[in-house]
Amino acid sequence: MSHEVVVIEGDGIGREVVPAAVDVLEALPVDFEFVSAEAGDAVKAETGEALPAETYDLAADADATLFGAAGETAADVILPLREAVDSFVNVRPAKAYPGVDAVRPETDVVFLRENTEGVYAGHEDRLSDDLSTLTRVVTSSASRELAEFACEFVEDGRGPAGDPDEGFTVAHKANVMRETDGRFRKVVLAVAEERGVDADEELMDAFATKLPLDPSQYGVIVCPNLAGDVLSDLAAGLVGGLGLLPSANVGHDNALFEPVHGTAPDIAGEGVANPTAAILSAAMLVEYFGHVEEGQRVRDAVEGVLSDGPRTGDLGGDATTEDVTAAIVDRL
């Protein structure tokens, strides 16, 4: 069975790292059919639309999408794309690799970020010349769906410890957002209890203090949408930046994979971007399709190259995107 994957390079280094990830996918004994599509600043400059309807439809109808990065138009591209694939959870691992300079080398966490609501539901109003409001939305149904995913994730040993007993931490701000985050935390903790999964909780501000102080105390972290955005980016800072971080937007019957980094305009076009995040996103795609062993092979190859292979400039080396990609393909 062939998996139909829409490939959207987007802008900047997206045009370099996504082809690298596709090279890696093509080197695997898995049958993919790739379909190219456009999104981002460049296509907006041409057509007036950052996310052409055709791209949206292709992503919605495919088995999965691999996306690179978009510049100024990032939000106009990525938020509707998450909707196109009907994603309810954004899976964001942040792991420090041996040999890569990290503020906190012990960091090994996975954020499971609610991906449909919170402030991203985005009902905003300009009520007067002075005052604007935003309606933040939290439903029990979305919270429950996320919690069920989190429980399965942990039960399947997909957390950093690989241990079904490791449980998860819910990070929220229910002491202030009592009704909305109160609903979120209550539903998530209740689902965990029902399924016999260990769950504890942290206020998101306390979590932001404790994570840099001692990342080793955390594994899987479940959060509302914006909390997941900010806290996972904090974890990115602890492992040495966004250059290495993949992510998966998982839906019911579709998914979208993207490196967490942006377009890196300072180095775009030079062929020296670090393809690691895009390639690790491809590994998540491979695993999403059930090819767990192949996903692991990609991951192992990436780790091998990170520890003793060629390095791009962001990691202190002078290798090109192609060098790194070839080294990873070599190790598969």
Add this chain to the structure above:
Amino acid sequence: MSHEVVVIEGDGIGREVVPAAVDVLEALPVDFEFVSAEAGDAVKAETGEALPAETYDLAADADATLFGAAGETAADVILPLREAVDSFVNVRPAKAYPGVDAVRPETDVVFLRENTEGVYAGHEDRLSDDLSTLTRVVTSSASRELAEFACEFVEDGRGPAGDPDEGFTVAHKANVMRETDGRFRKVVLAVAEERGVDADEELMDAFATKLPLDPSQYGVIVCPNLAGDVLSDLAAGLVGGLGLLPSANVGHDNALFEPVHGTAPDIAGEGVANPTAAILSAAMLVEYFGHVEEGQRVRDAVEGVLSDGPRTGDLGGDATTEDVTAAIVDRL
């Protein structure tokens, strides 16, 4: 002229660190009149109210309030108290001290956090069994008041660099909250421009990545309420925890000073709490009243003791709260 200061110890180590801070204030050649008041879990257990009306009124009518910490009832105490003193900005310095173990010893930043609105305006509704909403509020007037405070703060050389030219960074999420944070960022940047203060901006998630990677690139950071809560707590993690961090909630004609830490129930009652954050909060109070030189003396004494005086357990020593306080008073 005597300054009337309401003193609220609250719960847990608040009952130890606030008296320490009062000892320091009493050792200064400044005339204070202290009035005690109750708030927190203990008074709630007794009277049913975490913040008795009497305490609220005392704080509202005083020249300033010094608060310790509250337990479970923290939000019920601190949020109305901020309102009682009519505070529009929460000033949160986060500085790593020589000799104190820090994840990022170069950290020296001050957050100026909007203190009245955002999600803290707190209009929440349970619209159905499944759905709750929170109305986040952003006004141009509150954003402008914060921005004007920030400009003065920088112009007066009160930023970490002490340089009127250092400017500030606005951290926000206007790419998603386009109308509300869009309003915030636009007003803050416009005020800076009007006053000739340098201002740049960061998305709050990008800021959360960059701060741990390189805190030295930031000085004064201006943010909406919840962003300021989370990002300043992140900075706390980089300087070695909450134990050292003071804060000031500044209003038009009144103010509230509080250590950023909580009640630390694990060590409460043992006389071994670190009084530094409370004492630095007292220094901010002294400066708020215009006694800049005395405030600086307190700060210098604290830094001296941190670098070669007695230390409490959180900093690897075995001194008591009293030892540390006496050492600080000695150096005044």
